[in-house]
Amino acid sequence: MKKSRLVMGPILFHWDENRKRDFYAQVADEAEIDTVHVGEVVCAKRMPFFDKHLPDVIERLQRAGKEVVLSTLALVMNGRECAQVHDLTQMPDLLIEANDISAAGLLADRPHVIGPYINTYNESTFSYFESRGATRIALPWELPLSSVSRLCETRKTAEVEIQVFGRMPLAISARCYSARAHGLHKDGCRYVCGEQLDGMDVATLDDAPFLAVNGLQTLSNHYVELSEITDELQDAGVNAFRLSPHSLDMVRVARLYRQRLDRQIHSADVQHALKEMSLPMEFANGFLHGIPGAELRHTLGPQAE
Numbered sequence: 001m002k003k004s005r006l007v008m009g010p011i012l013f014h015w016d017e018n019r020k021r022d023f024y025a026q027v028a029d030e031a032e033i034d035t036v037h038v039g040e041v042v043c044a045k046r047m048p049f050f051d052k053h054l055p056d057v058i059e060r061l062q063r064a065g066k067e068v069v070l071s072t073l074a075l076v077m078n079g080r081e082c083a084q085v086h087d088l089t090q091m092p093d094l095l096i097e098a099n100d101i102s103a104a105g106l107l108a109d110r111p112h113v114i115g116p117y118i119n120t121y122n123e124s125t126f127s128y129f130e131s132r133g134a135t136r137i138a139l140p141w142e143l144p145l146s147s148v149s150r151l152c153e154t155r156k157t158a159e160v161e162i163q164v165f166g167r168m169p170l171a172i173s174a175r176c177y178s179a180r181a182h183g184l185h186k187d188g189c190r191y192v193c194g195e196q197l198d199g200m201d202v203a204t205l206d207d208a209p210f211l212a213v214n215g216l217q218t219l220s221n222h223y224v225e226l227s228e229i230t231d232e233l234q235d236a237g238v239n240a241f242r243l244s245p246h247s248l249d250m251v252r253v254a255r256l257y258r259q260r261l262d263r264q265i266h267s268a269d270v271q272h273a274l275k276e277m278s279l280p281m282e283f284a285n286g287f288l289h290g291i292p293g294a295e296l297r298h299t300l301g302p303q304a305e
Helices: 017-030 043-062 079-089 101-106 123-131 145-154 177-181 227-236 250-261 265-274
Strands: 005-008 035-038 067-071 094-099 112-114 134-138 160-174 200-203 209-214 217-225 240-245
Touching: 005 160, 005 200, 017 035, 017 043, 017 160, 017 250, 035 043, 043 067, 043 079, 079 094, 079 101, 079 217, 094 101, 123 134, 123 145, 134 240, 145 160, 145 227, 160 227, 177 209, 217 265, 227 250, 227 265, 240 250, 250 265
Parallel strands: 005 035, 005 240, 035 067, 067 094, 094 112, 112 134, 134 160, 160 240
Antiparallel strands: 160 217, 200 209, 209 217
8 A cells, every 4th residue: 555645734823933933844854744734724914924934944844855735825805815826826836735716726737736625525526626737635624434435436646635633624704703702803903813822712602612713714622533544544545644733742743643544553542642742632533424523433442453
């Protein structure tokens, strides 16, 4: 079996520029990662803070032997953002990830990645993107394993990618939830989304954990954790496995998933190590099993592996 690609997805949160630079330097020097995504996906207002560092970050990652992918916005809302996306898609010699269908159109007939924010739900859509030059297609979070398997059977040359760790993006809006929670307007948001490194937790009126907010983006409260089913995903034909960055030791997370994908350790070892990390996490894998996404279904008995 061909070695699976391990992917570090784009940073979804508004980390300060020093934290971001340190993160990418550590990934370049220490992480067992094949592909690293850079670029802003959630809010165009954040882009000026880090864009000036991108050339150096990209060069360092490439020197370390990493494939670099530049991710684009998941929601394009005005002429200025359209121009930004257009300029990004014209960058030569760099693989671009389209997270909005407008970017996919601009990237047609050159190698590119279709991101998980684009709804690739069926065989016709998958084949269409593949015919337009997509070399990797990251599937949406809510697809069950049966649909993932069917799309893997459809593909001709494109790699199929699934996120296996991290909070799941559920929605994105023109309104900034973080600003509103602090009594601010989007235009004068004061970048309060940066106060929570992994998103702002949201509870129900009964004070039960519910969702997380990241500026314009709504995320799951639970962290998707698919180490228990990576064997099945590999056997189905999934080639690439994405980790979504959070404020914990992502080098260690990458090492755990690299060992799991190489079938050197059991899923219980991965889950135990994750639970020992400083960031409290409740795991979920419901979507892949065709049940509510926040649920956790164990497919293996304690001695099954």
